[in-house]
Amino acid sequence: MIRVMNYFKSTIKIKLLMIISVITFISLMAAMTVQYFYSRHTSTQTMLEEIAVLSKIAADRSTAAIMFLDRKAATENMHALGIHSNIDLACLYLENSDLLAFYIRSETQIKTCPEMPEMTGSYFKNHYVDFVEPVILDDKQISILLVRSNFNALNSKNSDFLIIAALTIMGAILLGFLAAIRLQRLVSKPIQHLVNITSNITETKNYDLYAEKDTEDEVGKLVDSFNKMLETIRVRDKSLSESRERFRALTESTSDWIWEVDTKGVYTYSSPSVEQLLGYTPEEIIGRSPIDIMPADEAERIAKIFSGIIQSALPFNYLENIVLTRDGKKVVLETNGVPFFDDSGKLLGYRGIDRNITERKQHEILLSLQTRRAEALLKLPLAAENLDEETFVQFGLELAEDLTESKISFLHCVNDAHTIELITWSKRTLDHYYDANYDKHYPINEIGVWADALRLQKTVVINDYENHNHSLPDGHTELKRLISLPVYDEGKIVLLIGVGNKVNDYTDFDVETLKLISNEIWRVIQRRSSERQLKEHQDHLEQQVEERTSQLEKASERAESANKSKSLFLANMSHEIRTPLHGVIGISQLLSLQDFKPVQKEMVEKLSFSAQLLQRLINNILDLSKIEAGKLNLKYDNYKPRKIVNECLVACKNQAVEKGLQITSYIDQSVPDFLFGDSNHLSQILLNLVNNAVKFTESGTISINVDIIEDAEVEILLQLSVIDTGIGISEDDQQKIFTNFTQLDNNMTRRYGGTGLGLSICKHLVDMMGGNIRVQSTLGEGSHFICQIPMKRATKTDVPIEKINISANYHGLHILLVDDDEINRYFTKNLFETEGVQVTLAESGKKALEIAEQEVFDLVLMDLHMPDLNGWDTTRLFRASSLPQLSRVPIIGVTADALKESYELCLEVGMNSVVLKPFKFTDLLQQIQFLKDIQ
Amino acid sequence: MKQLLCLLFAGLFFFSGLVNSDYKTLPENKIKAGYLYNFLLFVEWPAEAFKAPPPSPMHVCILGENPFKKMLTPILRRTVQKRRIYLHYLDRNEPAQHCHILFVSGSELPYMDLLIQRIQGQPILTVSDIRNFVYKGGMIGFVLKEDNVRLEINFGAIKSSGLNISSKLLELAEKVVDD
Incomplete structure (x- = not known):
């Protein structure tokens, strides 16, 4: 360790010398070592290869000796191996492990051959290596050769190598050392110069020096x-x-405060502006933390946030926080900060700026309060729509509570000068602050300070309630602060509203809020009250309308039913009218057959004519009323259109001839012989039109044209035209003529007669058939009535049975005529008797039964409307009888009752057919013939 | 593989028993019988000596009285260069052209010259324990020396018959004549 220290302290010169020597030494040593081991390895390898080859040769040479067990030859071979200086031992074994021959180097310690090795291969031991070679002959192992080799020769070679290597290294180090001495001068001298300058600069701090360059x-x-x-x-x-x-x-x-804190949040720097902002000098602030100068709850909040910020080590912005100034005033600051780090990236702290936003904050709060108030004022009338009055008022009170941060609220209605009536407390007040039953009525002079607003006629704000006279109901929560506010309407106090127990003092803003809300509540209450009145009024009107409507409906129902009964009456009356008329016509017909004087004859003719006119008139009226009563039914069958036209011609001919008129008909070839439709009413239409034409034509021609204008396979459109040269119809009147009871003027009625019903009936019938009718006319020149009616072609199978021959012989026919009307009985009997028919009379159903039981008849003619037993019941009794002459006899109903129900009932009770009164005699005869044919 | 090795060793032990185990005490004929087989390994026959390539067999023939009794039969289980080995016991007048090794029994001594003459030049290795066999035109003769069976080899006769004898075998010979 010390040596290493010395190394670092020594000069570059020494270092260079040392480095070169060491490097020379190490590189040479490495090279030598590699060389040593490499050559040692290769020579070993060479030797081993030599011995392996020798072993193989020896083994191969020995095969014959082994096979022929020639110990001598084998031993020679083993000795031959001994020529190699490294081979110490060679042993040749037979398969049964016996030793055949061996060689042992005399200067070795080895005495004998080892046991025969079991496996062939090379076996390295410490001082020698064993080659165990198989002896192979003809692909079979016949023996094993063991050759042992030492490493002696190698070792002597190695020691020579080491001596040479040591000498080489020493020489190289010496040379390197000499080179290093020269080298260091080149490098270290200028560096020394730099060192001198640097130390000079360090001492003098003079950076204006320069180093010289060589x-x-x-x-x-x-x-x-x-x-x-x-x-x-x-x-x-x-x-x-x-x-x-x-x-x-x-x-x-800047007025903003610039600061720096460490990771514990302690200020380490503060700009002077802190003094202006918080009243502390920078020196006072440094060493404190923001937490120290905050109110307790704020400190807790900020401490939490700050620890989060420190952990994240991220910048933060717009962190609002409240701090206390030196003299305890609250200041809202907005803080921005960025982290700063040391070189290793460790967080050192935060730097940032605090800005005083106290004023801005107050504005924001005020603005948000105003916004909330505006929203509340908008919400209030909307809420009113779904709430009843009390809930609505409570809702309004709650809004007032929320906006003024109050805990209780109430609303009183001022009844008169002496009492007020509580409308409601807010629900919150009731739920949380008031648990007593309360009286709703208070006399003004007895209630506490909260009613001062009434007494003083102005808003009362009390922020120190305990200092005032208070009379409060039992169970009422204690009041601390209060606003009590009167609501005026037309100069009179109408409501008293109040809120109370805000945590802080009430401000003018709260008063304003309460005033706005109370006004809104009052406005809504008033509006609702007027709406309620309006609604009541509306409801009343509606009821009246409903009543009137139902009255009208009843009236109209009555009128309708009256109309219906009228029609029904008329339809029913037809029987009553027709019956006597039937008699008149019948008898006049009989009379005309009598032999009378010419004067009498003329009278009878006039009578007959009048009766027929009357009949036609009545028929028209009845038809119309039937149509109006909805009782007219169309009856479809197959008919011959040509026949209908001919019958019409026949019917009108006399009248036309009398007036000197020509009457013609033209039926187009395309009109089929048979058609399917209501032939009766078709014929009625045609007859009406032609009658009409005859009536209004004084001279000239009347032509009937029948044509087909639309032709299809099944349906065709039939066109009837009736053209006259009569008085014509003006264009205005053409619109009217098809309406009921219309003739063009009263004059005409007098002049031409008639009911004016004909065209009207035509129009109704054509409509019912699905057709149309119109008129083209020029006044004074004539009229052209065109009527188009859809018809069906009659299929072949529908062709009716050809009608009977009227001239058939009825002689001997015996008929029972049942009729309660004496005249009818009389003339019908007469009519039949002129035809040779025998007639027995019965005036009642009962009578008819009695007679029929006694006598056998060919036919019974049965009137339907009879007192006691009517025609239908009589028929029932006939049919129910056990007598075949009663149950089987053909019965034809005769009635003036044209109603469809009657007709169907007839068939139901067992009649074979029905004829309508007043019947044409020929019709009746046809029916009789028909029944006869069937029988 | 292991089974194959076992089989191989079993064969070797059998053969070892035949030639080697305590060979001094064995009757000499048994050794000679083993040597007959060994000759097949150290002598090379020309291709025309075989009718077909391996496994076409090699023929070992015993002419005259058989001195080996049944000692030769193990030879039948062996192969040489993948060829089977057949044994033939010939009478003196039977043809011997197909033989690769012809052992001339001592009983044939009187007819030996004629025989050698007859098969001269053919690739047939003649072997016998008749005295001075190699001097009379024979190729390999067995001689006893110090109780061991040794060989005398007539190198000239072998070469002239187209056979090729291994130098290893020659090295072992007591005498090599070139007659």
Whole structure:
């Protein structure tokens, strides 16, 4: 150790000498050692290879000797091995371990051959090596040869080598030493010069010195660098002093506090501004920690944060903290800091700046309070929509509590000059601070200081409640601070609102807050009250409207049902009207067959005509009322359109001829022979149109045209046109003529007669059939009625049975006629008897049953509307009878009741068919013939 | 492998027993029988002496009275250069052209000259224990010396018959004649 120290202290000269000597020695030693071991290894290797080869040769040479057990020859071979100076022993064994021959060097200690080795190979021992060689003949091992070799020759070689090596090393060190002495002069002299200058600078601190340069080699460069370094130091010195000056000026001029703390948080530097900020001088601050000058709770908080910062060793920004000034005032500081480290990266502490943000902070708090207050004031009316009044008021009170940091709040309603009524405490007050039952009514003169607001008519702020007169209800929490505030409406105090028990004193801001909230509460309360009134009013109106509506509905229902009953009445009346008319027409027909004087005959004709006119009129009216009552039903069957036109022509011919009118018809070839549709009503439409034309035409022609305008496989559109040369219809009137009860003027009614129902019925019927009807006309020139109705083609199978021959013979037919009306019975009997039909009469159903039981009839004609036993019930009894002449006899219902239900009921009770009164006699005969044919 | 080695050693021990174990006490014929086999190892026959390459066999023939009794039979289990070994016992008039080794028994002494003449120049190694066999045209003769069976070798006869004898065998010979 001491030697090493000496080495470091010695001069470069000594060091160079030592280094060169040592290096020379070590490198030569290394080279020699390597050489020694290498040559030793190679010579050993060579020797071993020699001996191995010799062993193999000897083994091979000995094969015959072994095979022929020639000990002599074998021994010669072994001795031959002894020529090699290293071979001490050679033994040749037979397979059975017997020794065949051997050689032992005489100068060795060895006496005999060892036991035969079991395995072949080379075996190195300390002083010798054994080669155990197999003797192979014809691929078979026949024997084993052991050859032992020593290393003697090698060892003598080695000692020579060592002597030469030692001499070489010594010579080399001597040479190296001499070279080193020369070398050191080159290097150490200029370095010594530098050393002198450096020590001079250190002593004098004079950096203006320069070192002189002798050479341009590395030492020369070193001198250059040294001079450059001196220059750099001079420049840095200057900038350092400048920056120090700058820093000082900055720290002293800024109001921010610049500081430095160590890792324990203790100030190690403080700028002078701390005095202005905290009242401490920098000297007082240094050695303290920020924690020392903070309020207790803040100190705890900051200590935690600071330890986190120290652990992270990261910069921190905008850390707000509160410290106390020397005279105990709170100051809010905003601190920024960055860590600083030593060269090894170990944290030394933090440097940073503190800024006084106390004022800014106060502004922020105020701003946030204002914001919260504004939000609350917005929230309040919104909340009102979903809350009942008390909950809403409580909600408002809670907002007031929150904003003023109060613990309790209340709202009173001022009833009159003497009492106030508590509306509610805040829920929080009730839950936490008030556990007594409270009276809601307080006489003003009895209550405590909190009602001073009422008595003094102004806001009362009390921050020292204990110094005041207080009368509080039992169970009321103790009051410490209080704001009590009156709310005015139209100059009168209407509410008294209050908050209390803020931790700090109440400020003007709190008063303002409370005022705003109370006003808002009052506004909402008022608005709600007016809304409530409005709503009540609205509800009342709605109710009235509902009542009126229901009255109207009832009235309209009544009207409708009245209308319906009217139609129903008319429909029902048809029976009552038709029955007597039937009689009149029937009898007038009978009369016209009698032999009368010409005067009488004319009278009968007039009677008959009038009766028929009446019948048509009644039919029209009834049809219309049926249509309106929804009782008219369409009945579809197959029919011949040409026949319908012909019948119409026949019906109208007389009238037309009488007026001197020509009436023609044209049916297009494309119109099929058979169609499927409501032929009765089609015929009625046509008849109405033609009648109408005849009625309003004085001279000229009436033509009927039938055509098909749309032709499809199943459906066709049938067009009926009726063209006249009559008075025509003005364009305005063309709109009206299809409405009910319309003739163009009263004059016309008088002149032309009629109900004006014909076209109206046509329109209704065409509509029902899905068609349309219109008119083209020029006043004074004539009218053209066009009616288009969809029809179906009749399929072949639907073709009806060809109607009966009217001239068929009914002689001998025996009919039972059941009718309660005497006139009807009379003329029907007469009509039938003119045809040779025998008729038996029955005036009631009961009578009919009695007669039918006695006598067999071909047919029963049954009136439906009869007193006691009506036609349907009679038919039922007929059908229920055990007598075949009752149960099997064909029955035809005769009725003036055109309602569909009646017709269906007839078929249901067992009638075979129904004819409508007043029936045409021929129709009845057709039915009879039909039934006869079936039978 | 181990099994193969065992087998090999078993064979060796058998053979060792035959040639070596306490050889002085053995009857000399037994040693001679072993030597017959050894000749196969140290003498090289020309290729035309074999009908085919290995394992085409080598033929060892005993002419005349057999002095070895059954001592030769172990030879049949051996191989030389992968060739099997066949034994043939010949009468004096039987042809011997196929033999590689022809042992001429003492009983053939009267006919020996004729025999040598007959097979001269052929690659047949003639062996006999007849006295002065090598001087009479024979190739290898057994002689007794100090109770050991030694060899006399007629190098000239062997060479002229196309055979090649190993120098190792020659080294062992008591006498080498070049007749």
